Amino acid sequence: MAMTRSAEATPTRRPGPTAVAGLRRVLGGEVVGPADDGYDAHRRVWNGSIDRRPALIARCRGVDDVRAALRFGRDQQLPIAVRSGGHSFPGLSTCDDGLLIDLRQMGGIRVDPDARTAGAQAGVLLGELDSATQEHGLAVPAGIVSHTGLAGLTLGGGIGWIQRRYGLTVDSLLSADVVTADGEFVRASQDENADLFWGLRGGGGNFGIVTHFRFRLHPLGPQVMAGATFWPMEQAASVLRRHRDWLAGCPDELMTLVVQRLAPPLPVVPHELVGRPVIAVVACYAGDVEEGERVLRPMRDFGSPVLDLFASKPFLAHQQMFDPSFRHGCWYYVRSCDVAELSDDVIDVVVEHGRRISSPLSSIALWQMGGAVARVGEDETAFNGRGAGFTFNINGNTATADGFDEQRQWARDYWSALAPFHTSVYVNFLMEEGDARVREAYGEAKYQRLRTLKRKYDPANVFRINQNIRPD
Known part of the structure; x- marks a missing residue:
């Protein structure tokens, strides 16, 4: 994967031993460099396709550590990356030849x-x-x-x-x-x-x-009605149309994702189904369990499902449902867009490209939007796209580098086929796609407001290893 554009834009130099020793003295946490034990473990991020080597990692324990690390990075003219969970798809929570300010130890x-x-x-x-x-x-x-x-x-x-x-x-x-x-x-x-x-x-x-x-x-909960129903991929067109009709007038308590993938090798999946192309409606009902059962039943009973995993379960269990599909260290690539509605033309694209999935880790998640999200005023927060009907998250993923180029191209082709229907994009689902896509994520008026704010709080663009809003 390419280095972040922000790191490319700034000449860097390695901090000298005297400066590093000074940082070690003032930091309550740990300073880890390339020669130190644990460097390789600490530099790794969730996305295995990202392989970057910071000059130093400052593992902060509190606010004073963060301020000291930031001061050091500025004094040494280093690119500065900030990591909490390290889950950034494009790897913007790390950098090459810069300072990584690691917040993971701040877990209170x-x-x-x-x-x-x-x-x-x-x-x-x-x-x-x-x-x-x-x-x-x-x-x-x-x-x-x-x-x-x-x-x-x-x-x-x-x-x-x-x-x-x-x-x-x-x-x-x-x-x-x-x-x-x-x-x-x-x-x-x-x-x-x-x-x-x-x-x-x-x-x-x-x-x-x-x-x-x-x-x-x-x-909420602690018990919720949640899970997934799976159908063969050949039934995708009819499942998607049923899903669209079923959602009309649905209560705010219902949240759904439509998933396309190869059935995963999990204990709850019958052996004969593993590896078969499937389409699933995954849902969580954030309300009364019995009411959730009633609301979900018309979708679960549709067509010829091959597996139904809906049940009353702890919300904590449902929150971990996708963890095995997004393991640390696998190779991840995502393309994303918002669309206004699940029209017949959009459904045709989903059907066509869903049948081309060939990696056990590639998938799409079609997020249902609306409800309380849409009732907050568009100008009340910097988040953009509250009026979106659905958000696509198209993942071209592999366990290792093997086959990654092919899966990345599949995700790009899927996204390109949806281009006539794009309305916006969720900023957390961007790769490194350039300034124009960052502007698209916010809309021009909101982007200009953010630039004004950036000029006030970070005129030198110290925090630029991100989906960057440039002050100039």
Whole structure:
């Protein structure tokens, strides 16, 4: 994979031993360099196709460490990457020949069930937050893979299983603690640095390093009606049309993904089905379990399903359903777009390209949008595309480098076939696709507002290893 464009744009030099020794003295956490034990383990990110070698890794334990590391990186004129969970598809949570500020050790969580709020440090993973909040029958709307980093997901917007009832992750964000490019510590909320708070809710890591999030919590579970029904891929056209009709007027408690893939080798999948092309409707009903059973039944009973995995289950279990399909170290490539509706023409593209899946790890997930997501004003947050009907996530994946080029091309071809129907794109589903695609993710008016904010908080573009909003 290519180096990030931001790293390419900046000449770099290796920090000298005296400077590195100085950082080791002031950092409460660990400084790891190429010659140190554990360097290879610490430099790895989730996407195995990303193989970058930072000059140094600063494993921070708290805000003071973050400020010290940032000061060091600026003084040494190093490119600076920031990692929480390291789940960035294009590998924008690491860099070559720069400073990686690693927040994973900052994993504190505090839940106040009476106030229905939760505080979480920037190194927290979704599964860790879910475990803490579900003890009280509460949840933060978040993603669908439990080892995703909370910080990156939140700063891009945060779509997930309960978004249609409770909105995006950013819609539950109450405040964020931020270390800005000049090393200042500030808090952003509706009442404090409101312009920054607006930009953090969808604008990614462009404006500073968020060290702590405070969220509003919502009642959920702990049991939910959730799972998946699978049909042979040959029935894709009829399943998609049934799905479209079934969703008309559906309650906000229902959230669905349509998945195309080869049936995975999991214990719940019969041996004779493994490797066969299938289309599935995966869903979570964020409400009464019996009501969820009633709402889901018309879809589950349609056609000739080959496997039905819906059941009343802990929300925590459902949140881990996709974990085996997105393991650490596999090779991942994604193309994405929003579409207004699941029209017959869109369905034709889905049917045609779904039958071409050849890797056990390649898939598409067609996210249902709407509900509470669409009821937040488009200008209230930096997140764009609240009016989208569906979001495509097209994954061309392999276990190793073997066959990766072919799967990447399959994802590109699928995405290109959908081009007449593109409306926008979710910024967290972008690869490194250039400035024009970043602009598309926000729309021109919102992008210009974000540029103004960038000029205020990071005029030198210190935080540029991201889906970058350039200040100039």
